[in-house]
Each structure stands twice: as structure tokens, then as C-alpha cells.
Amino acid sequence: MKANSIRARVRAEMTDEIKEIARRHLASDGANLSLRAVARDLGMVSSAIYRYFPSRDDLLTALILDAYNALGGCAERAVAAVPPDAFAARWLALATSVRDWAIEHPHEYALIYGSPVPGYQAPEDTVAAGIRAVTVLGGILQAAAEAGALASNDDPLPPADSAADLERIRAVIAPAVAPATLARALSAWVSLFGQVSFEIFGQLRNTVNHPAEFFGHQMRAQARYIGLPG
Amino acid sequence: MKANSIRARVRAEMTDEIKEIARRHLASDGANLSLRAVARDLGMVSSAIYRYFPSRDDLLTALILDAYNALGGCAERAVAAVPPDAFAARWLALATSVRDWAIEHPHEYALIYGSPVPGYQAPEDTVAAGIRAVTVLGGILQAAAEAGALASNDDPLPPADSAADLERIRAVIAPAVAPATLARALSAWVSLFGQVSFEIFGQLRNTVNHPAEFFGHQMRAQARYIGLPG
């Protein structure tokens, strides 16, 4: 079969269109995505969708993968727009881009960083795509370490098992960074997503009335905590 | 109507039983709770449940409220078991109790700290119950501040709006604590729930293989970051 036969091209377009409409439904109705409603919007019958996605969960998986990649790409672009040696500014751009994307696509954010869909088990592909964002952080740390710009800290050594975990992460993400610094960076990473999740999921209501400003303040503090100069 | 008439008592018992079975279904099937399945387990017909909860969302609200209170009570007990002047140990007990409760009741944790249910709007009651846990943190900070045991920090001042937000939180939670310290404590709080959410929602798979140990290490670091002695 030729890869760009009419059938194949129509199929690819159809798949994209289904995902596009599904995303729209996701944005308006939330996570309980209705296949039939998507099919209606397409002027099709629900069973026709099963030609493109074997089940509703597979459609969700596709959306999750797209979301991870959208967020990852967004973060990469935001960081690339900042001078390579402005390490703290790069971190801040990374954090801000994550928050901005989450606010712009709250339901897609919920899909990937919220409660997992009940019966749903995330396939390995999504795990791989999920690494993309944290890899951006790794790049900043690695560059800062290679430039000798990364402040060190005298935190106590982690216990053995955690040291091994850290070592494994370090090898993948930022091999030039000291474990103690990486531990702080991971803490900042968790802080970033904790802050965004609190805001997106409504935990900050009646508490933090200016979340953008508060977020910026906290993320600048995290930059200092990591040891990024700037 | 007498408050403890047979009717009223049976009604209260029935309400509790419905919630209990609903919790069990929540634990096994996840967030898409089926009223009919709950009714079946009770040997009732689905419409009978509507005598006790006007809608499925109201049942969810009741479960959410119970979950907030269960977590809050759990945190209070855990902290009370540690000497009042062992501030860092109290913080660690608080953090650990939150994580333990979340691991023991992942779906209830997801209900309150995960993606909000689509059409569902959390009533004010739940917001009030949600404060209970963070109030425990406030108590630790307040006691430490009053004992003069809280290290200060020279973080930059927050912008005006954030300063106002911090001031409002401070007045409610821990009035004796310096704003800059409170900012760090809130950061630690976000870090705590970020870490737990990452673990419960499967974001740490194939990355952190010993989450309990890693969590402890990070939370001890947060205690130092806040400035708690010990």
C-alpha cells in the first residue's frame, strides 16, 4: 500500500479531525468525553469512529500524547527565546510557559497531570512523551553546570536508594550536575507543577487572588534555591 | 420532628451506608461512580437513593467533604503525636501523614486534589474543610515563631499584590510568622502536595523507584528551607 494513497491521506485527515473535535469537546464538557457527541459533530455515526480509534481510551491516549508534545514543544520554544547563558531567566521562561499552557488548555493539562482516568492505564508511549518537558529543565541545568555557573549546596546526602534514583535521573537529564543540586532542581520541578495544579484545580480560590504574580515570585525563589545565577 | 425519631436515625444510618458503599466503589472503579451500582449493593433501586442525595454530584460533594475531614483529622493526629517543640519533626509527621493517607485512599485523594469533576462546582463547605490541613501547618509555624525558633531569610520582598495575598493568609494561619518565611512555607506546602500528586497519579513511574525514601529526603530539605530547627 502506498503511504500517500487517497485512502491513507483521507484517513490521516479524518484522524486529525476527530482529535480536533474531541479536544474541543474536552474543553467545553471536561474529561467525560462522549464519542457519540464527537461523531455527531462530524456528521457521522458513532460506530464509524471505531474505524479510526479502537476504543474511547485509545482516543484519549492520542489526546494525552498530543498534550504532552504540545506542552513540551511550548516549553522548548519559550526557553529557546531566552539567551542561553541567562540561566535563571530560562528557568523562569520554562516555568511560565508551563503555567501559561496549562491555563490556556486546562482540560488537557488535567488529562496529563490530573487524576488518571479510572480504567485507563497509560501506555509506555505517553511516559516517553512526558519526559520532554523535564528534559528542557535538564538542558538548562546542564548548560549552567558546564559554564560553572551553578551554585553548590551543602544539603545532607540522600539515603542510598534515593541516591540511586537521583543518579539514574542525572544520567538521563543532566549528567554534569551535582546530585545535591539535582535534588533541589527536582524539588523546584515538583513545586512548579504543584503550584500550577493548585491553581488549575481551584485549590487557590479565595486564597491567592493574584496567582500569576505569586507564581512568578515563587519561581524566582526556586531559581535561587536551585542555585541558578541571575 | 424529634431529632432522634426512628425515621431520622434510620435516615442517618442509611446516608452513612450509602457513602460507605460509594467509597468502596470509588476505590475499586475510580471516579466514575455509578449510583445504580451503589443501589444494587444496597439491595435497593436506584431511584431510592435520590431520597438521600438529590443528585450524584451531591453524593460526590458529601464524599469530598468527608475526604477533606479525614485527611485533616489524620494530619492533626499525626502532628499531635510529636512533641510540640520538635518543629521539624512535626512538619515531617504532617507531610508523611498526608502522603500515607493519600496512598491509602488514592481515589479519595484524587477526588479532592486531582482534576475537578467536569460539570461539578465545589460548594463553599468543601473550601472550608480544605483549610483544615493547612491550618495544621500554620499551627506548627506559629508555635515555632512564638518560641523564637524560626530562622529568618533574606528573600526579596514579594510584589505588592502577592504581599497582600500573603498578608491575608498570614492573618488566618500563622500571624506571628514573617511574610518571607510564610512564603517559603507555602512553597513547601505546594511541594508536599506536588510530590504526593506526582506519586499518586503515576508521574514518577520508572523515575523514582523508592518514593517513600525520596519523599522523606525532600521533605526534610523543605523543613530546612522553611527554617524549622531540628
Place this chain on the structure above:
DNA sequence: TGAAAGCAAGAGCAGTGCTCTCGTTCCGGA
């Protein structure tokens, strides 16, 4: 004691994910 309120059951409505069948259209190898 009798009216009123609370209760469970059942039927029914509109909606869901998913399966199966049936006629049509397309496409690659002969």
C-alpha cells in the same frame, strides 16, 4: 385517628460505549 410526610419500587426517557451486520467504495496485484 386521620392527614401529611417520608419512603421504596417500578416504568420510562434520553443518553452512553461498544459490537455486529450489511451494502458500498477504494486499491494493489495479477
Place this chain on the structure above:
DNA sequence: TCCGGAACGAGAGCACTGCTCTTGCTTTCA
């Protein structure tokens, strides 16, 4: 060029969902 198989959309149907309404029965209270 033609033909068999694959892909496709439509439709009916199944078991399920939340929720409403009606119908009798029981408890409660004046």
C-alpha cells in the same frame, strides 16, 4: 484492465448510565 480483499459509513441493537414521575405503603405528628 479487472477482481478479490480491505477499508469504510450506516444502522440496529445490547447493556448500561443519571434522573424523573407515578404508585402504593409506612411512619410521624397534631
